[in-house]
Amino acid sequence: MRTQVVIVGGGPAGTLLARLLAAEGIESVVLELRSRDHVLSRIRAGVLEQGSVEVLSSIGLGGRIARDGFVHGGVNLAFANRMFRVDFEGLVRRSVTIYGQTEVQKHLYEACDRSGQEIHFEAEEVKLFDLDTTNPFATSVINGQLHRVEGDFIAGCDGGHGVSRTMIPNPRTYERVYPFGWLGILSETPPVNDELIYNNHERGFALCSMRNPNLSRYYLQCPLETTVEDWPDDRFWEELKRRLPTRTAEGLVAGASIEKSITPLRSMVTEPMSHGRLYLAGDAAHIVPPTGAKGLNLAISDVVYLARALAEHYRRGSDEALSRYSETALGRVWKAVRFSWWMTTLMHRFEDQGSFGQRVQEAELDYLASSPAAQTAMAENYTGLPID
Numbered sequence: 001m002r003t004q005v006v007i008v009g010g011g012p013a014g015t016l017l018a019r020l021l022a023a024e025g026i027e028s029v030v031l032e033l034r035s036r037d038h039v040l041s042r043i044r045a046g047v048l049e050q051g052s053v054e055v056l057s058s059i060g061l062g063g064r065i066a067r068d069g070f071v072h073g074g075v076n077l078a079f080a081n082r083m084f085r086v087d088f089e090g091l092v093r094r095s096v097t098i099y100g101q102t103e104v105q106k107h108l109y110e111a112c113d114r115s116g117q118e119i120h121f122e123a124e125e126v127k128l129f130d131l132d133t134t135n136p137f138a139t140s141v142i143n144g145q146l147h148r149v150e151g152d153f154i155a156g157c158d159g160g161h162g163v164s165r166t167m168i169p170n171p172r173t174y175e176r177v178y179p180f181g182w183l184g185i186l187s188e189t190p191p192v193n194d195e196l197i198y199n200n201h202e203r204g205f206a207l208c209s210m211r212n213p214n215l216s217r218y219y220l221q222c223p224l225e226t227t228v229e230d231w232p233d234d235r236f237w238e239e240l241k242r243r244l245p246t247r248t249a250e251g252l253v254a255g256a257s258i259e260k261s262i263t264p265l266r267s268m269v270t271e272p273m274s275h276g277r278l279y280l281a282g283d284a285a286h287i288v289p290p291t292g293a294k295g296l297n298l299a300i301s302d303v304v305y306l307a308r309a310l311a312e313h314y315r316r317g318s319d320e321a322l323s324r325y326s327e328t329a330l331g332r333v334w335k336a337v338r339f340s341w342w343m344t345t346l347m348h349r350f351e352d353q354g355s356f357g358q359r360v361q362e363a364e365l366d367y368l369a370s371s372p373a374a375q376t377a378m379a380e381n382y383t384g385l386p387i388d
């Protein structure tokens with residue numbers, strides 16, 4: 001097979017990149033390790049920045065998101081049995097949209113189907129070759145047969161455990177591993193609140209989120225050693241109630257969980273994000289803890305930069321933007337890494353923080369509750385810095 005851009009990974013970064021390139025008349029082939037059903041069964045992100053919605057609208061997905069998504073003009077932060085709201089619309093005239101990553105992924109696959117985009121699912125043992133030449137290629141075992149896909153460029157969009165990252169020689173890796181995870185459940189119950197609530201509590205962080213008026217998503221900070229078997233539904237609901245402000249807890253509707261999973265929290269950045277004709281995008285290059293709701297949004301901004309740079313190569317014969325891709329993407333990435341780290345540090349319970357640490361967190365939350373300046377900084381970052 002021969003194409004212009006070989007895309008490794010058919011998650012949000014890979015499939016959105018394929019759509020953005022197609023809009024510029026650039027051909028690509030996507031190689032995805034898993035089956036389509038498997039990718040669509042993963043419950044992940046739920047918050048789209050305003051800029052992400054604009055990007056998805058530019059490839060024709062705006063109607064669905066406007067119809068089924070929920071625009072939130074703010075979020076709530078709770079601590080010490082108090083709760084306050086950060087009014088994004090009032091402070092920065094921006095909002096976020098609650099819309100499941102699974103739905104975004106489904107729409108992206110459907111858009112690919114309609115346009116005849118080549119996606120090979122269950123593409124195993126992907127290996128990359130000749131990255132520092134103008135004819136890089138990938139090999140993969142598909143349906144038991146070895147295939148070779150040649151391209152002008154390779155986009156590494158294969159997530160946190162992919163092969164692309166390992167092909168960057170002598171990378172600089174920056175990492176922070178948090179000593180806890182998030183235990184998440186999805187339940188067919190009405191959300192406890194019409195907007196998100198991030199809860200700081202002595203027993204650990206809790207998050208109240210949702211997908212639609214009868215589908216709630218809740219998370220609890222949990223020890224790394226815990227397993228989902230340790231957390232029957234009753235235990236989950238009881239613990240969640242204890243971590244919410246009393247009035248909120250009173251309105252919580254419990255029900256059977258339809259999904260339960262544990263995610264360890266970490267921050268990780270690999271630099272540079274390119275080598276020769278290989279360009280990394282999304283989780284393949286960086287991981288953020290989910291507290292700031294940034295992972296999917298960064299995958300989107302990376303591929304916007306990459307698609308633009310590739311378009312400049314094909315349209316104008318200029319490699320200027322490609323040569324600056326890593327630097328451009330990392331500028332935005334590090335600010336989101338900083339914000340996610342800040343929110344994680346502010347909202348979670350750390351074993352070694354003691355009562356002093358808890359009071360310092362509460363003082364910062366008290367300050368945030370009363371300071372429009374502090375709230376504006378949060379609102380600007382949460383709703384998303386510009387993709388320029």
Ligand code: RFL
Nearest residue numbers: 009011012013033045046158159282283293294295296297
């Ligand atoms: P993905 O989604 O991991 O997709 C990578 C794809 O590559 C495939 N793959 C390979 N393909 C070929 N060959 C190989 N060797 C391969 N190895 C892997 C994989 O099967 C997969 O299909 O990365 P991508 O596209 O960069 O997208 C990133 C986002 O998925 C991720 O950042 C977000 O889900 C993070 N995240 C959140 N982000 C937000 O913006 N807002 C949120 O509210 C939010 N909440 C979350 C989250 C992530 C979570 N978990 C489970 C990690 C909540 C959670 C709980």
Ligand code: PHB
Nearest residue numbers: 045046209290291292293
């Ligand atoms: C979610 O709804 O899954 C969600 C929302 C906000 C976050 C992380 C996850 O910060």
